[in-house]
Amino acid sequence: MFKLAICDDEKSSAAEAAELLERYRKSRGNLDFETDIFYTSIDLLTAIEKKAYDIYLLDIYIDKINGIDIAKAIKKNNEDAHIIFMTSSNAFYKDAFRIHAVHYLEKPILEEDFFDAMDRVCVVEEDNAYYTFRDSGEVHRVPVSDILYVESEDHYKRIVVGDESFLVRSTMQEIRQELNEPFFYELGVKSLINLKKVLKITKDVIVMEDGKEFSVPRGKYRTVSEMVLKYTF
Structure with missing residues (x-):
């Protein structure tokens, strides 16, 4: 069962959600939700002091405290909480991204x-994609989505996964074909990045997680x- 909170000061909008x-x-038969609805930010913030939710709409x-600030408060107490924003404006895309x-x-x-957003949280694919490779005589198998980026180092390629990195003797083209996911983007011939793992982008630099x-x-x-926006949201 998923514990879910809806917070919207417009009762009609909360009802629509x-x-x-x-x-x-x-439509997803095997899923179950325990849902609470809040019409003020204070009511929600008071509730999360005693109860943790898995998903927040x-x-x-909302009122004096906007949804972005509420989300920051939620994440401070529960980093694993899933936030889905509902709004009539696109002015806060960057804040939501961060x-x-x-x-x-x-x-x-x-x-x-709405279904697409919920599927990202609730539906776990049975057949997760993995990438298998050899580094220093050892075979490693890592989830493709966990790979941050790949960098070329002469005849080797450095694959960075979280706080670990591995050296693989391969070409960038071969790795790109083996990963076979559209969220990997080639920055020239020497770098391949996971767009889902981008922390920030400016006109000059891309900062990874x-x-x-x-x-x-x-x-x-x-x-x-x-x-980046496409694969983040």
Whole structure:
């Protein structure tokens, strides 16, 4: 069972979210939710002092404390909480990106978009993709989605996974084909990054979750930033 909180100061919007959730539950038969609805930020913040939720559906414009600040408070107490924003404005995309929101839904919320956001949290794929390789005589098998980036070091390629790295004798083309996921992006011929693991992007640099910085290829900022948003949300 998933514990879920809806927070929206407009009762009609909160009711619409609850209705979408009920349709989602019925469409995914084996899922169950324990849902609480809040109409003020204070009520929600008071509740989370005693109860932890798995999923939060938050309006951005609630009252004196906006949804972004509420999300920061939630994440401070529970880093594993999943935040889905519901809003009539796209002004807070960057803020939502920085706190690793699951999705950013613009009102009126389409059922397809809502289901997609919930699937990212609730549906666990049975057949996770793994990448198997050999480093220093040892065979390693890591989830493809956990790979941050790959860098070329002469005839070897350094694969960075979390706080670990491995050296593999291979070509970048071979690794790209073996990973076979659209969220990997080639920065020239020497670097391959996981767009889902980008922490920040500016017109000059891409910062990965481990702090590693890559230069943005000339003329590619818009393309790369749009792809980052696509695979983050």
